[in-house]
Amino acid sequence: MGSESEANQSQAKIATPNSNSRDEIYYSEEYHSVIEGLKRSYNDKIKPLETTYNFEGFHSPPLTDSDIEAKPIVLLMGQYSTGKTTLIKHLLEKEYPGSHVGTDRFVAVMNGIEERVIPGNAAAVNRQLPFQGLNKFGQAFLSRFQVSQLPSPVLENMTFIDTPGILAGDKQRIDRGYNFTEVVEWFAERADLILLIFDSHKLDISNEFKLAIHSLRGHEEKVRILLNKADMVDGQQLMRVYGAMMWSLGKVVQTPEVMRVYLGSFWIEKPRNAFDDCRLLIEAEQKDLLNSLRDLPRNATIRKINEIVKRARLAKVHAYIIGHLKKEMPAMFGKTSKQEELIEKLDKEFLKIQQRHHLAPGDFPNLERFKQGLNLYKFEKFSNLKPQIIEKVDDALSVDLPKLMTEIPQGNKLIAPTERNPFSESPRTSEKYDLPPDYWDFSAVNKQSIIPQFNAMKPVNGKVPGTKIKPVLMETGLDTVILAKIWNLSDWDKDGYMDSDQFAVAMHLCKAVMAGGEIPEELPKAMIPERKI
Numbered sequence: 078m079g080s081e082s083e084a085n086q087s088q089a090k091i092a093t094p095n096s097n098s099r100d101e102i103y104y105s106e107e108y109h110s111v112i113e114g115l116k117r118s119y120n121d122k123i124k125p126l127e128t129t130y131n132f133e134g135f136h137s138p139p140l141t142d143s144d145i146e147a148k149p150i151v152l153l154m155g156q157y158s159t160g161k162t163t164l165i166k167h168l169l170e171k172e173y174p175g176s177h178v179g180t181d182r183f184v185a186v187m188n189g190i191e192e193r194v195i196p197g198n199a200a201a202v203n204r205q206l207p208f209q210g211l212n213k214f215g216q217a218f219l220s221r222f223q224v225s226q227l228p229s230p231v232l233e234n235m236t237f238i239d240t241p242g243i244l245a246g247d248k249q250r251i252d253r254g255y256n257f258t259e260v261v262e263w264f265a266e267r268a269d270l271i272l273l274i275f276d277s278h279k280l281d282i283s284n285e286f287k288l289a290i291h292s293l294r295g296h297e298e299k300v301r302i303l304l305n306k307a308d309m310v311d312g313q314q315l316m317r318v319y320g321a322m323m324w325s326l327g328k329v330v331q332t333p334e335v336m337r338v339y340l341g342s343f344w345i346e347k348p349r350n351a352f353d354d355c356r357l358l359i360e361a362e363q364k365d366l367l368n369s370l371r372d373l374p375r376n377a378t379i380r381k382i383n384e385i386v387k388r389a390r391l392a393k394v395h396a397y398i399i400g401h402l403k404k405e406m407p408a409m410f411g412k413t414s415k416q417e418e419l420i421e422k423l424d425k426e427f428l429k430i431q432q433r434h435h436l437a438p439g440d441f442p443n444l445e446r447f448k449q450g451l452n453l454y455k456f457e458k459f460s461n462l463k464p465q466i467i468e469k470v471d472d473a474l475s476v477d478l479p480k481l482m483t484e485i486p487q488g489n490k491l492i493a494p495t496e497r498n499p500f501s502e503s504p505r506t507s508e509k510y511d512l513p514p515d516y517w518d519f520s521a522v523n524k525q526s527i528i529p530q531f532n533a534m535k536p537v538n539g540k541v542p543g544t545k546i547k548p549v550l551m552e553t554g555l556d557t558v559i560l561a562k563i564w565n566l567s568d569w570d571k572d573g574y575m576d577s578d579q580f581a582v583a584m585h586l587c588k589a590v591m592a593g594g595e596i597p598e599e600l601p602k603a604m605i606p607e608r609k610i
């Protein structure tokens with residue numbers, strides 16, 4: 078038998094209700110190798126084409142390694158003392174450097190080879206860190222910002238933003254010296270998940286917290302609520318607190334009932350006075366929250382690969398356009414008038430390029446904007462079309478990126494190449510299997526992951542027409558008969574348009590087919606968000 082102090086030490090390390098489920102967010106190895114592969118493929122095969130044909134001048138600057146490596150961000154917000162810092166400590170199984178009770182600053186808790194604190198001023202000018210945009214909030218804010226780095230398997234997959242506890246009552250009138258809600262908005266835009274934390278023991282929504290919640294408008298999809306310290310009250314009180322919290326939230330957000338609420342108690346060492354009557358419920362809820370954290374790196378990695386696929390296709394078309402315009406230029410005289418003529422009838426030139434190289438019209442840039450960009454250059458200075466550079470991009474698109482997609486782990490297993498390769502020619506049609514019943518529930522739809530893609534289609538009044546959705550669904554590589562069925566199921570109000578919920582459901586159905594599952598003949602009612610029935 079070990080000594081008492083040994084026993085206490087090991088207990089301190091694992092004294093949590095759910096250390097096993099916490100392990101589920103340790104997937105660093107697989108994601109790390111996918112991200113490394115993505116950087117290699119982009120730097121070796123896609124970036125040379127971008128630089129040769131000045132993609133930056135017409136679209137956006139080349140991606141840096143830190144753009145590709147950027148980890149999903151989890152923003153934690155709540156009144157003072159609701160347990161934000163303790164939750165981070167629970168997940169990391171240790172304190173982050175510079176943490177203390179009564180956080181008075183924004184802290185980005187990030188992975189690093191050694192423990193260190195980087196003051197806000199230094200962090201905001203460090204090109205290796207994604208915080209240069211914070212300079213606009215000035216010195217008053219930067220002196221209240223820090224980056225805390227430490228080695229941690231969890232931080233290899235995500236970055237946490239700990240925020241100053243929001244004050245209540247008279248104390249909230251203390252002037253922070255910077256615009257708190259604008260800073261929250263800045264982080265909310267960049268976050269992949271926003272966790273609003275409440276204390277079951279001491280429910281409070283101050284005016285400053287209300288303003289901060291208001292500033293999350295437009296990011297509702299990312300917001301999750303945690304009713305923390307849930308074992309500090311008994312079951313009956315917990316029910317009352319839950320109701321009171323939803324009532325208070327209802328006054329701040331219009332539809333709090335659609336936000337996912339988790340119960341939890343993320344302590345380091347179980348307080349002596351903790352109640353045990355809701356233990357199983359709290360454990361199950363915590364597991365759900367950890368699952369949604371676990372999915373973050375996976376979703377972020379898929380999104381990054383998809384973004385690079387889109388970028389590579391756009392860059393390839395860009396190279397064909399630039400090479401074509403260069404080829405059309407006369408060797409000696411009449412360069413200026415030829416350039417003007419080419420710009421004038423650029424739509425016809427686009428059509429020629431599209432037909433000659435069998436390109437998708439959806440990969441072409443906006444005509445008018447491209448014309449404006451062209452006016453800044455002399456076509457004779459453009460590079461000739463170099464087939465070997467294009468071949469490299471084709472290689473990235475047809476070999477590297479599909480392979481990386483297959484290497485992304487799904488839950489506890491790696492995905493077999495045929496199961497969810499969105500680039501494959503045809504879907505896996507044999508070996509159909511039934512997906513679990515909870516797959517057919519809107520709560521299983523990962524809406525957050527489709528939002529960038531949906532917004533890129535420029536919705537009008539929140540809707541996108543079928544003509545714009547079609548090419549996106551076609552990109553899944555699924556058979557058009559199946560896609561037609563998916564469209565019919567997802568466009569449940571049959572108006573020929575999709576809103577973000579419907580598009581998310583369509584993508585969810587596509588994923589089911591790609592994973593070898595059967596899609597239902599009729600859309601299960603649970604797949605339609607309650608507010609839309």
Ligand SMILES: Nc1ncnc2c1ncn2[C@@H]1O[C@H](COP(=O)(O)OP(=O)(O)OP(=O)(O)O)[C@@H](O)[C@H]1O
Binds near residue numbers: 180
């Ligand atoms: N699950 C829990 N059960 C009981 N007590 C808890 C729990 N989590 C945290 N606490 C206690 O609540 C207090 C505040 O915790 P913590 O510092 O993590 O909150 P915070 O939200 O980061 O606060 P601030 O915003 O003021 O920095 C600490 O005394 C901590 O021990």
